[in-house]
Amino acid sequence: MTQIFAYVPFKNGVAGDVAFEFPGAAKKIDAGASVTAVVSGSGADLEKVANELTKVYAEVIKIDNTALAYPNAEIVRKALTNIIPADAIVLVPHDTFGMDLAPGLSIKLDSAYVADVVDFEGMDGTTLKLIRQELGGAVSTHVTCNAAAGAVITIRPGAFAPVDGGASGAVVDKSGDAGDLSAKRTFLEVVEAEVGDVDITKSDVLVSIGRGIEDEDNIEVAQELADAMGAVVSCSRPIVDAKWLEKSRQVGTSGQTVKPKVYMAMGISGSFQHMGGIKGNPFIVAVNKNPKAPIFQVADVGIVEDILDFMPELQEAIEEL
Amino acid sequence: MEILVCVKRVPDTAENEFELNSEGNDLDRDDLVYSVNEWDNYAVEEAIQIVDNLGGSITVVTVGDDEAEEVLRREMAMGANNGVLLSDDAFDGSDGRGIAAILKAEVEKGKYDLILTGAQADEGAGQVGGMLAAMLDYPYASLVNKIEPADGKIKVGREIEGGNQEMNEIELPCVLSIQTGINEPRYVGIRGIRKVASVEIPVKGAGDLGVDAGSVGEAGAKIKRVDYFVPDLGDGAEMLEGSTDEIIEKLIEKLKAKGGL
Numbered sequence: 001m002t003q004i005f006a007y008v009p010f011k012n013g014v015a016g017d018v019a020f021e022f023p024g025a026a027k028k029i030d031a032g033a034s035v036t037a038v039v040s041g042s043g044a045d046l047e048k049v050a051n052e053l054t055k056v057y058a059e060v061i062k063i064d065n066t067a068l069a070y071p072n073a074e075i076v077r078k079a080l081t082n083i084i085p086a087d088a089i090v091l092v093p094h095d096t097f098g099m100d101l102a103p104g105l106s107i108k109l110d111s112a113y114v115a116d117v118v119d120f121e122g123m124d125g126t127t128l129k130l131i132r133q134e135l136g137g138a139v140s141t142h143v144t145c146n147a148a149a150g151a152v153i154t155i156r157p158g159a160f161a162p163v164d165g166g167a168s169g170a171v172v173d174k175s176g177d178a179g180d181l182s183a184k185r186t187f188l189e190v191v192e193a194e195v196g197d198v199d200i201t202k203s204d205v206l207v208s209i210g211r212g213i214e215d216e217d218n219i220e221v222a223q224e225l226a227d228a229m230g231a232v233v234s235c236s237r238p239i240v241d242a243k244w245l246e247k248s249r250q251v252g253t254s255g256q257t258v259k260p261k262v263y264m265a266m267g268i269s270g271s272f273q274h275m276g277g278i279k280g281n282p283f284i285v286a287v288n289k290n291p292k293a294p295i296f297q298v299a300d301v302g303i304v305e306d307i308l309d310f311m312p313e314l315q316e317a318i319e320e321l
Numbered sequence: 322m323e324i325l326v327c328v329k330r331v332p333d334t335a336e337n338e339f340e341l342n343s344e345g346n347d348l349d350r351d352d353l354v355y356s357v358n359e360w361d362n363y364a365v366e367e368a369i370q371i372v373d374n375l376g377g378s379i380t381v382v383t384v385g386d387d388e389a390e391e392v393l394r395r396e397m398a399m400g401a402n403n404g405v406l407l408s409d410d411a412f413d414g415s416d417g418r419g420i421a422a423i424l425k426a427e428v429e430k431g432k433y434d435l436i437l438t439g440a441q442a443d444e445g446a447g448q449v450g451g452m453l454a455a456m457l458d459y460p461y462a463s464l465v466n467k468i469e470p471a472d473g474k475i476k477v478g479r480e481i482e483g484g485n486q487e488m489n490e491i492e493l494p495c496v497l498s499i500q501t502g503i504n505e506p507r508y509v510g511i512r513g514i515r516k517v518a519s520v521e522i523p524v525k526g527a528g529d530l531g532v533d534a535g536s537v538g539e540a541g542a543k544i545k546r547v548d549y550f551v552p553d554l555g556d557g558a559e560m561l562e563g564s565t566d567e568i569i570e571k572l573i574e575k576l577k578a579k580g581g582l
Contacts, residue, residue: 074460074461077455095482096464099463099464100462100463100464101451102451103447103450103452103455104451107455107456108455112418113452113544115445115447116446132444134444134445135339138339138551139550140551142548144544144545145543145544146543183460184491185460185490185491187487187489189488190487190488191486191488193483193485241502254481254483257483262581285572285581291338292338296558296560297558298558300559301558301561301572301575302561304560305568310565313565314573318582321573
């Protein structure tokens with residue numbers, strides 16, 4: 001029987017959303033697998049999360065140690081290496097913590113490693129078949145993974161439907177098995193994001209710009225359309241990297257989480273890191289000159305045009321209403 | 322500070338529309354435009370700024386074929402001092418672990434304080450830096466967007482969710498994967514490219530590195546890409562078509578209905 005372990009991160013005593021998506025992913029790997037959640041941390045928060053997870057996992061392993069109070073990937077890796085059997089399949093979220101933890105964990109467990117998986121097509125003997133995306137989501141790939149000696153797999157958040165209850169599991173305390181938790185990397189502090197002049201999280205309509213804006217001067221074109229719509233200008237990561245707009249305007253997993261009614265994605269390719277910042281199922285309009293842009297897979301309405309031509313025309317038409 | 326930066330030649334996502342070949346099992350690579358992986362330029366720029374402040378030198382390394390030499394030259398034109406091409410037919414078809422094993426062998430030939438990679442490349446896995454660090458037993462931090470070297474240690478900021486930054490102190494030597502936005506990579510002019518055009522770049526194969534050919538390449542890979550596929554256009558979206566005026570008319574109706582106007 002396939003043994004699957006799901007490492008569940010949590011914050012402020014609440015399990016990450018992906019905790020409820022792992023069971024669905026595990027089922028697609030092998031419907032008959034045993035699936036065990038693993039949580040590490042310290043104190044009451046850990047206890048609370050472990051108990052919460054028994055509703056969706058048959059077994060929840062708890063590793064309690066003050067060294068694990070903050071999720072330092074090097075320390076978590078050491079604990080997991082001592083507790084998880086090397087030939088198991090280990091699921092980790094593909095987020096900023098998972099990217100820190102999982103590649104090194106696969107080396108220490110001497111397992112295969114597959115990152116950012118969006119779907120599984122099941123096991124064929126010890127070969128796991130799965131689907132990934134490459135080139136920023138422009139192409140998808142079928143991949144085989146030799147899981148005979150175990151595998152560490154990071155799961156794209158949101159790729160699998162969440163489960164709601166269905167189990168009445170038990171918590172197993174393996175704190176004593178964690179071993180040496182010393183580290184060459186020390187956590188210092190979290191520096192909170194600065195608050196910008198405009199709060200994009202409060203706006204019902206966002207005109208959001210990406211690489212397609214081409215030049216800093218063209219941001220004015222988007223601002224004029226936003227003004228005509230009573231909207232606010234937000235952006236994707238490259239605009240912030242180029243320092244054309246401040247970080248507080250960035251939508252995405254590494255930026256702000258927004259919940260508008262209407263999201264105008266202008267010249268945005270639609271990477272999952274960007275889409276991960278859009279919640280609440282808004283009406284998404286995508287305008288992009290590349291007909292193969294991944295954004296067209298997730299938008300409600302798609303328009304293949306150059307935003308620099310399209311935005312002024314749309315603005316004019318709206319002003320004439 | 323002796324710094325090694327791992328770079329990669331990749332298809333440029335901004336310059337290409339990706340199509341499948343006639344067999345449908347690979348990208349049509351005939352007309353693809355290649356460039357340096359975007360994240361790697363930030364890693365090289367960061368290395369240059371560190372060496373400008375503290376002294377030392379920068380070596381850029383890549384695993385690839387003859388054509389991969391062009392990205393080494395570009396990064397040397399940017400300011401890296403040396404380039405090394407790790408190239409061997411035995412390396413073809415390596416998975417992330419294989420690439421990390423090849424790079425590990427090169428790291429052990431030198432004496433580096435700091436090894437930088439881009440946070441991710443064309444495959445989007447973001448795996449090689451973390452694997453390399455674990456193989457070397459060096460500490461690691463991913464998605465680094467701030468570096469402050471101190472004596473024998475380094476203070477790094479990592480990008481985490483919600484625009485926040487996680488600060489850590491890491492012992493040297495270490496491996497860091499560099500996130501975009503940490504700096505502004507400098508422009509590389511034609512003069513810079515010409516200056517390094519005739520610099521000799523050593524090429525090392527499995528034998529030079531002492532890498533067991535069976536442990537890398539396709540033979541050693543636990544992960545294999547079977548094929549590529551491109552999802553159909555407009556799978557999710559309703560595509561608006563017609564003249565721009567017609568499109569705008571339809572769009573405005575929808576925006577009114579959804580509360581966008």
